[in-house]
Amino acid sequence: MNTLFSPLTVGALTAPNRIFMAPLTRCRADAEHVPTALMSEYYAQRASAGLIIAEATMAMPGNSSFWMEPGIHSAAQVAGWRRTTAAVHAAGGRIFLQIWHGGRACHPLLNNGAQPVAPSAIPITGDEVHTPEGKKPYVTPRELRDDELPGIVAGFAKAAENARAAGFDGVEVHGANGYLLDEFLRDGANKRTGPYGGPVENRARLLFEVIAAVIGVWGSERVGLRLSPLNSYNSMIDSDPIGLATWLARRLNDFQLAYLHLMRGDFFQQQSGDVLTPVRANYKGTLIGNMGYTAMEADQTIAEGKVDAVAFGTSFLANPDLPARIKAGAPLNRPNAATFYTPGPEGYTDYPTMES
Template identity: 75%
Template sequence: MPMALPPSPSPMPSLFSPMVLGALELPNRIWMAPLTRCRAEDGHVPGALMAEYYAQRASAGLIIAEATMAMEGHSAFWHEPGIHSQAQVDGWRLTTDAVHRAGGRIVLQIWHGGRACHPLLNGGRVPVAPSPIAITGDTVRTPEGKQPYVVPRELDDDEIPAIVEGFRLAARNAMAAGFDGVEVHGANGYLLDEFLRDGSNHRSGPYGGPIAQRARLLLEVLEAVAGETPLMGLRLSPLNSYNAMADSDPIGLITWLARRLNDLPLAYLHLMRGDFLGRQQGDVLSPAREHYRGVLVSNMGYDATEAEAAIAAGAVDAVAFGTAFLANPDLPARIRRGAPLNEPDPATFYSPGPAGYTDYPTLASV
C-alpha cells in the first residue's frame, strides 16, 4: 500500500522557495539526507549503480551523499564507499557527473566510524575512539555475520593530527571527484560525535573534559576541511542515542556549539532534532536557531506539512528527508502534487543490487 501524504496546501510555497547556499542556487528546500545503502563495489569504490541512484534523486534542493570513509581502514558498514583512493575518486565522478547532467547539486558526507568499526571489516585492525568504551546493545554486520562491537583502542593525543589530516585530504578528494561541497559527519555515535559527548569521551587532556575540549577535534577538522572546499556543512545529533550514545547535557552542548560555529566558514548546520531510539528528549532546534546565525537544516520524522510549517515560521531554513527520498526518487514532484508516497522496504536498505535501490517507481512510471 502506498503511504499517503498528509493533506496540505499546494504548492507549499515555503518548501518550494529557492535559496542560495554559497555559490549554489537551490530550487527548493527539500534536501536529501545522507543514507547509508551499502552498495559500493570492492575496495569501497562507488560504481554505476550508485550513480544511477543519486541521479534519480537530482530534483532534491541538495543531495547529501551517504557517509563516506575519509581514510582507509575505518569501515563500519562493510560495503560503504570511501574517498581516500584514486579509484574511489574516479568512481564518485560517475555519480557527480550523472547528478549534474540531471540538473542536481550534491555534496559528500565525509566520515570516520570510530568505535563503530570492527576488526573483521578492517583487516584485523582494532577500532579507535576517544576512550576504550565499546558500543553495547547492538551488533555490526561483517563477512562472518552479525558480531558484537569490540572495545576500541583509546587514541593518543599525538595520533589526532593524522585524523585531522585524513579529513582534509578527504575534502580535497571530494572536490577532485566533482562534488559541490562536503558535509562533515559529526553525528550518530561515530568518531567526531564520540569526542563531543561525555557518555563516550572520558579522557583527560586537551581533547577531554569540558565541552570546549571535547569539541576540539571537531573544530580542528572543520578548520582543515574549510581550506579544501568552497562549501562546508556539518551534521550533529546531540540527542541521538544510536550506537549507545548519551550526553549529560545535550542542550548545553548544542548551545555551545551553535555559538562557536559562527566563527567558522560553515555553509549550513544540519541538525538531527531527535533520537532514533526515543531515549533522550529535548528541544535542540530552538537553541540552535537562537545562537547559530547561518543556514539551519533539520532532519528526522518530518512530513511535507510539518516541513512547510517549520520553514514558513522561520524555525529552520530547509528540511532533509531520509526514507521518504529513499523510496521516492521524485519526492519534490510528489509533494508538489500531493501524490501518494511509495512505502520504503527496510529489507533492502542494505542489501546488494538494484532491488529496493533504483527500482522504486516515479509518478511518470505508474
C-alpha cells in the same frame, strides 16, 4: 507548500527548493569501497532535491563500519564518485559528499584485523555489526593518543581534496550518530583527560580542527556539518545535550559554514528535548532540520523561520521524485526496510516515479 519550493542560498550554491536529501547509508559500493555505476543511477534519479547529501563515506582507509560503504581515499574511489557527480549534474542536481570516520563503530573483521579507535576505550553495547562472517558484537576500541589526532585531521583534509577532484559541489563533515567526531563531542563516550577531553571546549577541539582543515580545502561556503546532540544510536549519550547543542551553535558561527544540519531527535527515544529552538536562537547561518518531518510539517516549520530547509531520509529513498510528488500532493511509495542495505537494484533504483 509554496515555502518548500522557494529557492535558498546555501553557501556558494542556490538550491531551487528546500527539500534536501539526507545522507543515507545504502551499502552498494564494491568490496574495495569503490562507488558503483548503480550508485550513480540512484543519485541521478534523485537530482530534483534542493541538495543531495551523499552517504557517509570513509575519509581514510581502515575505518569501515558497514562492510560495503564507499570511500574517498583511493584513486579508484575518486573515479567512481566522479561518475556519480557527473550523472547528478547532468540531471540538473547539486551534491555534497558526507566525509566520515567510523570510530568505535568499526570492527576488526571489516578492517584487516585492526582494532577500532575512539576517544576512550568504551565499546558500543546493545547492538551488533554486519561483517562478512555475519553479525558480530562490537569490540572495545583503542583510545587514541593525542599525537595521533593530527593524522585524523589530515585524513579529513585529504578526503576533502579528493571529494573536490571527484566533482562534488561541497562536503558535509559527519559529526553525528556516534561516529568518531561525535564520540569526542559527547561526554558519554569521551572520558579522556588532556586537551581533547573534559570540558566541552576540549571535547569539541577535534571537530573544530577538522572543520578548519576542510575549509582550508573548500572555503567555508562549501562546507556543511551534521550534528545529533540527542541521538542515542551507537550507545551515545551526553549529560547535557541541550547545553552542548547551544554551545556548539554559538561557536560554529565563527566558521561561516554553508549550513548546519541538525538531527532534532533520538532514533530510540531514550533522550528527549528541544535542541532546535536553542540552536536556531544562537546559530546565525543556514539551518537544515532532519528526522521525521512530513512535507506539511516541513513547510510550516520553514515558514515559521524555525529552519531554512528540511532533509528527508527514507521518504527520498523510496521516492526518487519526492519534490514532484509533494508538489502534486501525490501518495508516496513506502520504503522497504528489508532492502535498505542489500546488494543490487532491488529497493534501491527500482522505486517507481509518479509517471511510471
